[in-house]
Amino acid sequence: MKWIKAFVFEGDWGYSIKFRKPVAEMIGQRIPATLLLFGISFFVTLLIAIPVGVYSAIKPYSFFDNLITTLSFAGQSVPVYWFGLLLILVFYLKLQNPFGEGPMFPAGSMYTVGKEDNIWDLIWHLVLPVAATSVGWVAWYSRFLRSSMRDVLNEDFIRTARAKGLPMRLVYFRHGLRNALLPLVTMMALDLPAVFGGAVFIETIFSWPGMGRLFWDAARGRDYPVLLAVVMIEAALILFFNLLADILYGFLDPRIRYD
Numbered sequence: 372m373k374w375i376k377a378f379v380f381e382g383d384w385g386y387s388i389k390f391r392k393p394v395a396e397m398i399g400q401r402i403p404a405t406l407l408l409f410g411i412s413f414f415v416t417l418l419i420a421i422p423v424g425v426y427s428a429i430k431p432y433s434f435f436d437n438l439i440t441t442l443s444f445a446g447q448s449v450p451v452y453w454f455g456l457l458l459i460l461v462f463y464l465k466l467q468n469p470f471g472e473g474p475m476f477p478a479g480s481m482y483t484v485g486k487e488d489n490i491w492d493l494i495w496h497l498v499l500p501v502a503a504t505s506v507g508w509v510a511w512y513s514r515f516l517r518s519s520m521r522d523v524l525n526e527d528f529i530r531t532a533r534a535k536g537l538p539m540r541l542v543y544f545r546h547g548l549r550n551a552l553l554p555l556v557t558m559m560a561l562d563l564p565a566v567f568g569g570a571v572f573i574e575t576i577f578s579w580p581g582m583g584r585l586f587w588d589a590a591r592g593r594d595y596p597v598l599l600a601v602v603m604i605e606a607a608l609i610l611f612f613n614l615l616a617d618i619l620y621g622f623l624d625p626r627i628r629y630d
Contacts, residue, residue, distance in 0.1 A: 374599070378599075378600070378603060382395065384398070384596065384600045385596035385599075385600070386596060387589075387594055387596060387597050388592070388593070388594045388595065388596060389588070389589065389592040389593075389594040389597075390594070394596050394597050394600045395600075397585065397597065398582065398585070398597075398600060398601070398604070401580060401581050401582045401584070401585045402581075402582060404481060404579060404580050404581040404582075405570055405574070405579075405581035405582040405583065407497075408497065408500055408501065408504070408570075408573070408574070408579060408581060409504065409570065411497060411501055412500075412501045412504035412505045412508070413508070413563070415501055415505045415509075416505045416508040416509050416512060417512070419505070419509050419513070420508070420509045420512035420513040420516060421512075421513075421516060421548075423439055423509070423513040424512065424513040424514070424515070424516030424517045424520060425516065425517075425520055425543065425544075425547075425548060427439050427440075427513065427517040428516070428517045428518075428520030428521045428524060428547075428551075429520075429524075429543060431517075431521065436517075439513065440514070442510070443510040443511075443513055443514045444510075445510070446506050446507055446509065446510025446511075447507060447510045447511055447514075449506065449507070451503060451504070451506075451507055451572050451573060452572040452573075452576060454503050454506060455499070455500070455503035455572070455573060455576040455577065456576060458476075458499045458502060458503055459478045459479075459499065459576070459577075462474065462475045462476045462498075462499060463475070463476060463477065463478040463499075464478075476495065476496075476498050476499050477495065477496050477499075478499075478577070478578075479496075479576075479577045479578030479579070480496060480577075480578050480579070480580075481493065481496055481579060481580055482496060483496075499577060500573055500574075500576075500577040500579055503573055503576070503577075504573050508562070511558075512555065512558070512559075515554070515555060515558060516551060516552075516555055519551040519552075519553075519554050519555065520547060520548065520551040522551075523546075523547050523550045523551045524543075524547055526550075528546065529542060529546060529547060532546050553620065556616050556619050556620065557616055559612075559616070560612040560613050560615060560616030561609075561612070561613075563608065563612045564605055564608040564609040564612055570582055570583025570584075570586075571583040571584075571586055571587050574587075575587050582601060582604075585597065585601070586598065586601045589601070
C-alpha cells in the first residue's frame with residue numbers, strides 16, 4: 372500500500388536496482404519510442420484493415436474475399452517473434468539495398484549512429500518492426516470487420532436506405548460502416564493496452580529502445596521497481612481505453628447518449 376500511495380499520489384516510482392536511476396525518468400525516456408512505433412503500426416493497420424474488411428463484406432465469396440480470408444488465417448497463425456525474425460532474415464541478410472550499399476532494411480535500432488536527426492533514416496528503421504507488428508492486427512481486424520459489416524448490411528435500415536435510392540457508397544460507408552465499427556472499437560480498446568505485451572517481443576527482436584525492451588531488460592536483471600511501474604502503467608491504460616471506448620460509442624451510434 373505504501374508503494375501504491377507513493378506511485379499514484381506522490382509520483383515516486385522508486386529507483387532502478389540495475390541502472391541506479393529513477394524509474395520515472397527511465398520510463399519517460401522510453402515511452403516516446405514505443406508510442407512512435409506502435410502508433411504508426413496501429414495507423415497502418417487501420418489504413419489497410421478497414422478498406423479490406425469493407426470490400427470483403429461487400430463482395431463476399433469473391434476471389435478477393437477468398438484470398439484475403441486465406442491470408443488472414445495465415446497472418447493470425449504466425450507468431451510475431453517468428454515473423455520478425457523472418458523479416459530480418461530476408462530483408463537484412465538476403466536482400467541488398469538497390470539504391471546503395473548494405474542491406475535493404477536495418478535489422479534493429481531506431482537510427483543509424485550519426486543520423487539521429489534524419490527523418491528518412493528513422494522511417495527506414497521503422498519499416499520492418501511496423502510490418503512485423505501490423506501483420507497480425509491487419510489479419511484479425513479485417514476479418515472481424517468483414518463479419519460485423521455483413522451482419523449490418525442485412526439489417527432493415529440498410530434495406531430502407533437502398534429503397535430510398537441513396538448512392539451505394541453512402542449506404543455502405545455512412546450507414547453500414549459506422550454501425551459495423553462499434554464491435555471493432557471494443558476490440559481496439561482491449562488490444563491497445565496489450566501493446567506493451569507485444570512490445571516485449573518486437574522491441575527485443577529489433578533492438579528498439581522502448582518500454583518493451585526496458586521491461587525485458589528489467590525482467591532479466593530482476594529489477595522489480597521497473598517491472599512494477601510498467602505493470603501499473605498497463606493496468607491504467609486498460610482502464611483508460613475502456614473508458615475511451617464507451618465515450619466513442621456515443622459518437623458512432625446515435626442511439627447511445629450520455630446526457
